[in-house]
Amino acid sequence: MSYHFVRTQIATPTLLSRFSTALLLAVSFLIRVDASSVDSVSPIYGTQGSGSVTVTVTLGEDDLLDADQNAVPVSVNLGDLSGTSIARTDTTTVTADFTIDADETLGALDLEVTFSNLNGAAAIYSKVNAFWVTEDEDVSDGYVLYAPVGETTTYLVDNDGETQKTWESDYEPGLSVYLMDDGTLIRTGQADNDVFGHEGGHGGIVENYDWDGDLLWTIEYSSDTYCAHHDIEVLPNGNVLLIAWQLISEDDAIAAGRDPSSVADDGLWADSIIEMDTDGNIVWEWYIWDHIVQDFDSTKDNYVDDVSEYPGLIDVNYELTSSDLNEEDWTHINSIDYNEELNQILVSVHNFSEVWIIDHSTTTEEAASSSGGNSGMGGQLLYRWGNPQAFSAGTEDDQILYQQHDATWIPEGYPGEGNILIYNNKAGKLDDDQDYTTVVEFTPALNDDGLYDFDDDLGYYGPESVIWTWQDDPPTDFYVSSISGAQRQSNGNTIITNGQETYVIEVNSDGDQVNGDDGEPWEYEYEGDSNIIFRFERYTSDFAGFDGTELDDESAAEQYFGVTIDDDECIIDVPGFGFVYICEWPYVFIYDQQSWVCISDTSTSVDASSFSLSTLTVRDHWVYDFILGWYWTRDDVYPWMFIVEVEPDRNPHWTYFADVIGERRYFYYVTPDQWRGHGRSGLDEE
The missing domain is CATH 2.60.40 (Immunoglobulin-like)
Known part of the structure; x- marks a missing residue:
């Protein structure tokens, strides 16, 4: 054929x-x-x-x-x-x-x-x-999230490098952090572990924090025989997929056909994927050790004459050169992603220079076998790509990946949706042993049945080449030997992390670095104590997790009080009252659960006794509450809106703040940093 x-x-x-x-x-x-x-x-x-x-x-x-x-x-x-x-x-x-x-x-x-x-x-x-799509030559609007290695703080910064939010943990990251659509932070942490703790990327802890930094739940997967590491993926049902090492003893490794000369005295670490709920219960498991094959020891049950005829299994004796391979850490999976439509899992297998796809529709029992699930293949690999030599196929010329990180499906609706994006750390090693890093995008050989076509002529899964590559000019100007990642943006741009030098850039599809507000190529660099950042994650300004926070672009008055504001004319439409207030900046808007009043004359004291506030005096940058004797002040000259919601049964009354800067609106349940004060129950007295 x-x-x-x-x-x-x-x-x-x-x-x-x-x-x-x-x-x-x-x-x-x-x-x-x-x-x-x-x-x-x-x-x-x-x-x-x-x-x-x-x-x-x-x-x-x-x-x-x-x-x-x-x-x-x-x-x-x-x-x-x-x-x-x-x-x-x-x-x-x-x-x-x-x-x-x-x-x-x-x-x-x-x-x-x-x-x-x-x-x-x-x-x-x-x-x-x-x-x-409208490809933007400027940096995409949004924020970057990261957790410096060796520190316990997670940062969210804007494009100007200003820190907008931090979260504190008791643990150093292990290694990834993510924001969820509900505004919570999912953060990995490093558990104390005497067996696995010396290896880079070790974790064992997953924490969930709310927007205000309060810890909601913690799960732990760490012991003397197993430990989560590197990355996690939160499923649509809220469960968490963990990458985890499983300790295989020296005797068990040799009994499975591993070459004894390649087994450390302390044994071998074989990767697994563990699904846990937020109570810490294991609900699904997949283990590499259930799917190994070898052509080294013919006395073992998993012996085959030709490993290349079994692409769905993992050669227990495949390894990179000794200088590239931790003596115990055999496969070193370093990223995990999930495709809800396919119900499949994608992992980056660093020490095999491959990416693998696994069926998640199986039961745990089926995942340990070669049958069951949507694929009918159980827990065998549905697809593998990047280095066919890992299962004794192809040649050096067929290898595309080299110790890569961060394999992800490009999301639906994004340019390249369904393709796979990979941070190819040591791509230059395949080009006359040079030192440079690339980012590549390719289309997996997916068919209409949700499975992957094996190319019999090639002897491995296609494609033979990628559809997009980014590299620096000259290529050797950008080399990151470990960690890092890349993330496609909705406008077609791609952000690229240099985790060893703790900075991130954004490039367009032509590979050109896009500009920031100052017209210069945009770059954000972390300048703290840590010299390693696993990966920067980008979140656009309209990200669902920002709804209702100080980063929310939606009008605070509209979101929390049902009031629509027109910035140009400052028209305030109060639902249910049949009239419109027209105010000048600055203004104070008061609500006592029954009626509203807008104070717009900044040189007048207004009788507000009907609002249980006695009198409010409004000036350009401050408001004075005569009942409580408090000033609310602003230190800058931006226009602002101050909303007071009075709940008479509470003493002291509760206050809510909204700050309007241009078209960006911020809402605060408590006193924001740029107001001098101590929260909703009181401010600086003068």
Whole structure:
């Protein structure tokens, strides 16, 4: 059977709309097809505006030669788009150009290639998902979250490098931290562990903090025989997936066919994936040790003649060179991700230079076997990619990954959705043993059944190449031998961590570093005591976890009091009262559970006795409450809104603050830092 390839590349647009000044994203990809169908095609990405797409089709010579060995005619169509030219660059390669009006939502397009060969007419069809985004040449709006290694503080900073939020823990990170949609922080921690504690990335603790820094729950997975490490993934049901080492004794390792010369006296650490609920109960488990194979010791039950014939199993004797491998830490999984639609788990296997995909739909019993689950394969590997030599397939030329980190599925709705993004730490080792790091994106060989097609001709899972690569210019200017990661943004940009030098940058699809507010290339660098940061995580300003916090862009008055405010004219619409207040900045808005009043004259004292407040005096930057004898003051000149909600049954009364700066609104249940005071029950007395 012959295999054929379709390569698609986005060309530079001929015209950009007024909505964007960015170029169309340059993306190319290579996929395997046969003569009658296309397995899958990566999405086309672009910006709003008119542009062109160049489709290059490469088919086997047997299909494209007539009886006289001449090239047969080929037709290429892309949805309803018309090809402006079809050119043949050689016998088997055909190029067609198409014009795209990206002001309209294109959705899925049909890629159709037709030709006539010796066996008659043939056609290739594929769905191509077209995503059109406004690629931003500036840094994406939002915040970065990180926890410096060796410290107990987690930081959330804005694009200007200003710390907006911190959380304190009793533990150093072990290693990842994340914000959840409910505004809580999930933070790993390092448990005291005499067996695993000397290895980088060891953890054992997972904590959950609310926005105010209060600890909600803690789970622990750490003992003398097992320990969680590196990374976690929170599932939609709230359970947590842990990467964990399991201690295999020296005798057990040798009994499983491990070469005795490769087993330390203290044994071998074999990775596992443990799912726990927030009460610390184990609800699902998967162990590498249930799926090992070897061709070293023919006296063992797991012996096979050819490991390459068992891609779903793990060669117990595969290892990198001794200088690259911890004597005990065999596989060293360093990241984990979950795909809810597929119910599959993706892990980065550092010491194999591979990524693996595992079926999560199994029971624990099925996960220990080779049957069951949606795949019918139990706990065997559904897919592996990056280094086919790890199961005795391919050659050095086929290796793409080298001791990588942070393998993630690109989220739905993001440019590249469904593709896998990887931080390829030692990519340069595959290029004449140079020292440089890349970030790569590729399309896994996923079929319509949610499984992965093994390429019999290659002898391993495709694809043979990636569809996007970022590297510095020159490449050796950016080299991170360990840790770090990359994260795709909704606008098509990618943030890239240099964890060894504790900084993060953002690049667009062309690989160019984007600019900050000052017009210079944006970069945030942590300048504290730690010299290592595992990974920076980016959260956009509209992230759900910021709702109701001081970082919420929504109007505080609207969110908490049902009041709509128009910034331009300061129109306050009070629901249920049938009228509108029009105020000048600054103003005070008072609510006593029954009625509202707006004080807008900053030189007048107002009788507010009906609100149980006696009198409030409003000045440009302060408010004075005569009942309590307190001043509320502002230290800057920004416009501000002060809301007092009076609850007469409480003494002292409760106060709520909203601070309006331009179009950014912040709401406070308690006194914010920029107000001199001590919280909702009192402020500085003067």
